[in-house]
Amino acid sequence: xxxSTCWYNEEQQxxxxxxxxxxxxxxxxxxxxxxxxxxxxxxxHPVHTLSDFTGVEELSMEKWIAQMPRLGMAVAAPPxxxxxxxxxxxxLPQQIANVFSNVYKKVHMVDTLEEGVALIxxxxxxxxTLD
Numbered sequence: 001x002x003x004s005t006c007w008y009n010e011e012q013q014x015x016x017x018x019x020x021x022x023x024x025x026x027x028x029x030x031x032x033x034x035x036x037x038x039x040x041x042x043x044x045h046p047v048h049t050l051s052d053f054t055g056v057e058e059l060s061m062e063k064w065i066a067q068m069p070r071l072g073m074a075v076a077a078p079p080x081x082x083x084x085x086x087x088x089x090x091x092l093p094q095q096i097a098n099v100f101s102n103v104y105k106k107v108h109m110v111d112t113l114e115e116g117v118a119l120i121x122x123x124x125x126x127x128x129t130l131d
Contacts, residue, residue: 003032005039008050008117013043015120018051026067033074046082048123050116054088068096072104083108083123087116 008015016036040047075084085108089097094109101107110116 002028005032005035007039008120013039013047014045014124015048015050016040018049020051020053020056030070030074037074037078040078040080043080046080047078048083048085048120049081050113050120051084051086052088052113052116053086053090053093054113056088068100068103071100075105081105083120085110085116085119087111087113 002021004019004021006017006019007013008017016039018032018036036049075081084105086097087110089109097107097109101109108116108119110119
């Protein structure tokens with residue numbers, strides 16, 4: 001499966017992990033986001049997202065810029081969404097994510113999944129406040 005969505009820690013249910021192994025369509029991307037939203041709506045506390053692209057060699061999806069408004073609405077949708085962390089995104093998709101971060105919602109870019117987990121754990125230590 002190109003995209004899997006699960007709780008990073010099933011017991012705590014504070015971080016939705018999106019693990020990308022390759023994406024062949026925007027529909028797959030948005031299906032994963034919709035599943036993550038359902039998970040966030042199942043709890044009544046702030047939730048982070050951690051998107052893991054570290055195993056992806058290249059994203060071949062077309063028309064990245066054309067999808068930005070749809071992505072912006074998707075990320076803005078859950079009222080309990082706190083940190084948005086992306087690990088391992090490279091090249092043009094990373095540049096577009098940086099623009100997205102300035103226009104829609106802050107995206108914290110890290111190189112590894114471990115750095116993403118550490119960033120979220122630091123946020124948990126300081127106490128949750130929605131961005």
